[in-house]
Amino acid sequence: MRPHFFARLGAGCLAAALALGATAAGAQQHGIAMYGEPALPPGFVSLPYANPDAPIGGSLATAEVGSFDSLNPYIRKGNVPWQLTYLVSESLMGRTLDEPFTLYGLLAESVETAEDRSWVEFTLRPESEFSDGTPVTVEDVIWSYETLGTQGHPRYASFWSQIESIEATGERSVRITFNTENRELALIAGMRPILQKAQWEGVDFAESDGQVVPITSGPYVVSDYEYGRYVELTRNPDYWGWDVPFRVGTMNLDTIRMDFFGDETAAFEAFKSGETDFTREFNYARWSQQYDFPRAENGEVVKEVLPHGRPSGMTGFVMNTRRAPFDDWRVRDAMMHVFNFEFINDAMTGGEQPRITSYFSNSPLGMTDGPAEGRVREFLERYDDLPEGALEGYALPVSDGSERNRAGIATALERFEEAGWTVQDGRLTNEAGEPMELEILLEQGSTENQSIIDMYVQSLERVGIFPQITLVDSAQYKERTDAYDFDMTYYRRALSLSPGNEQYLYFGSDLADEPGGRNLMGVKSEAIDGLIDTLLTSTSQDDFLAAAQALDRVLTAGRFVIPTYQWNVSWIAYDANLHHPETIPIFGDWPGWQPDVWWYEE
Incomplete structure (x- = not known):
């Protein structure tokens, strides 16, 4: 099975998708694309993968x-099920998974932009309403943008700072209207969640109890929950938008429980x-060896491998450059040589999983x-x-696959010595005779990450580093990573075929020290900031691809994250009574696909 996008466009899919153009300026449109025109015409019946x-x-x-x-994903406080915002909240426009970055009307029936996209205007559908039956108004929209931007989770602050006016x-x-040149902002504006202003009157939004369930306009409502154990969502039969083309054929299940x-x-x-x-499986050994249980053998469970066309993103272990010794790239380089990926990969997956080679690997970007x-x-x-290797070329270290990794260890010791660290009495020490002390922070329950780190620690001990491994529960883990209180921890950033403003959140200098931010490595780089700017202001296909x-190159050569496996396919298993369309979107198994377009049929 291949993603429908590739089947439709063939080998030239990305070039066609990135052919630059703009939705007609000054005219109301049913959708908007970052590059080119929306693929679906006005009045389309449903998304092609629904x-x-x-x-x-x-x-x-x-x-x-x-x-x-x-159960409030819009504020900084609390640890929220990640799926919640995708299933209960709605925005003015909805993002299709079958195009790199295109939005179609959801709460808004139309969108209009300036030719240079210096402003964007949305017109609400008259029938749009919240789950309590009250209408969604322009006042709710304006309040939501300002409140999220000034009091909500930090991820909303950057967009709000680029708004000149909203009226x-x-x-x-x-x-x-925007105060900066950034063509993507017109699309980002369409993706902000819309909340009900009346619910929060007289309430300090930022300091509100995270256990207050926000009233939203989505097709599901929270119907039952017990903190730490489960949350149940129920399909709202009175949902206002069942006939909206973006929604037709989606949200078919009566109940979703996590x-x-x-x-x-x-x-x-x-x-x-x-x-x-x-279940989604991320352990190849388990996928290949442990799905022989009775329900799988008698046909009650379906196993499926799904392709996708999105970049690999970055998965691995991030080093916090806010702290010594990881503020020195030579130390980070040495740590990457010590990490014996080939041996670890063989132990964990039988050598079946390819390694991530860069942030946008597995794509033309x-x-x-x-x-x-x-x-x-x-x-x-x-x-x-620029980091060492950005211009000259950089590739990750490759070991011979043996447990001792002699060449990698030797190179690592050379790098450590260049940075002022040598082995004295079995410990890696600096010129002051102080041993290198590192803490690797992991979340309890992440057994695969713990296994990988256990093997990594054995390699680190060969160069005289004896790190402290700290396991904490999910609440403590979030609190510590929000405060950047770690030396090294697990890292995952999913990246799209249309990288844009989210790159500032992941890698930008301005938010590097903002509590609760996404820039876990703490990088502050003029080159990275400038290249993100170029990415967002490119007016030609060639410039966009070159900027990406x-x-x-700069991110990979910066040696901020020790990469592990690529996930160029998704391994899923599910009850045989659950079904999905044959057509798979370019993004594959991604938020917006499961459970959105699935249904139940015995």
């Missing part, structure tokens, strides 16, 4: 590892026994081998703070 004839009813239960203590232009229309377990083993056992209906050339080199040469490839 089934408009899907039956309604049934349930789905998933097994989640970890815990939660809040009603009619009973159902609102215009947002059950939480202390570790991966307990979660897998719940799936094996039928207590839960769906990824850096090429060897020295930078052409427009990529031109972009890079603008900056004086240049950014990929």
Whole structure:
């Protein structure tokens, strides 16, 4: 099975998708694309990867590892089930998974922009309403943008800072004018959640109890929950938007339940026994060896491998550059040589999982081998703070696969010595005779990460480093990572075929020290900031691709994260009564696909 996007566009899909153009300026449109025109025409029936004839009813239960203590995903406080915001809240526009970055009307029936996208205007659907039956108004929209931007989770602050004004232009229309040149802002504006202003009157939004469930306009409402154990969502039969083309054929299940377990083993056992209906597998050894339980053998469980066309993103272990010794790139480089990926991969997956080679690998946005050339080199040469290898070419260390990794250890010791660290009496020490002390922070229940780190620690001990491994529960883990209170920890950033403003959150200098931010490595780089700017202001396909490839080079050569496996396919298993359309979108198994377009049928 191939993603529908590739089947439709073939080998030239990305070039066609990135052909730059703009939705007609000054005209109301049913959708808006970052590059080119929306693929679906006005009046389309449904998204191409949805089934408009899907039956309604049934349930789905998933097994989640970890815990939660809040049902408000819009504030900084609390640990929230990650799926919640995708299933209960709505925005003015909805993002299709079948195009790199295109939005179609959801709460808004139309969108209009300036030719240079210096402003965007949305017109609300007259029938749109919250789950309590009250209408969604322009006042709710304006309040939501300002409140989220000034009092909400830090991820909303950057967008708000780029708004010059937001004002009603009619009973159902609102215009947002921007104060910076950034073509993506018109699309980002369409993706902000809309909350009900009346619910929060007289309440300090930022300091509100995270256990207050926000009133939203989405097709599901929270119907039952017990903190730390489960949360259940019920389909709202009176949902206002069942006939909106973006919604047709989606949200078909009556009940969605997320059950939480202390570790991966307990979660897998719940799936094996039928207590839960769906699982995503990230452990190749388990996928290949442990799916022989009775429900799988008698056909009650379906195993499926799904392709996707999105970049690999970055998964691995991040080093906090806010702290010594990781503020020295040579130490980070040495740590990467000590990490014996080939041996670890063989132990964990039988060598079956390819390694992530860069942030945008598995896509045309990824850096090429060897020295930078052409427009990529031109972009890079603008900056004086490039990491070693960004221009010349950089590739991850590769070991011989043996446990001792002699060549990697030798190179690591050389790098440590260049940075002022040598082995004295079996310990790696600095010139003052102080041993290197590191803490690796992990969340309880992440058994695979613990296994990887256990093998890494054995390698670190060979160079005289004896790190402290700290396991904490999910609430403590969030509190500590929000405060950047770690030396090294697990890291995962999913990246899209249309990288944009979120890159500032992940890698930008301005928010590097903002509590609760996404820049876990703490990088502050003129080159990274500048290349993100170029990415967002490119007016040609060549410049966009070159900026992405240049950014990929700087991030990868910065040696901030020790990469592990690529996930260029998704391994899923589910109850045989659950079904999804044959057409798979370009993004594959991604938020917006499961459970959104699935249905239940015995």
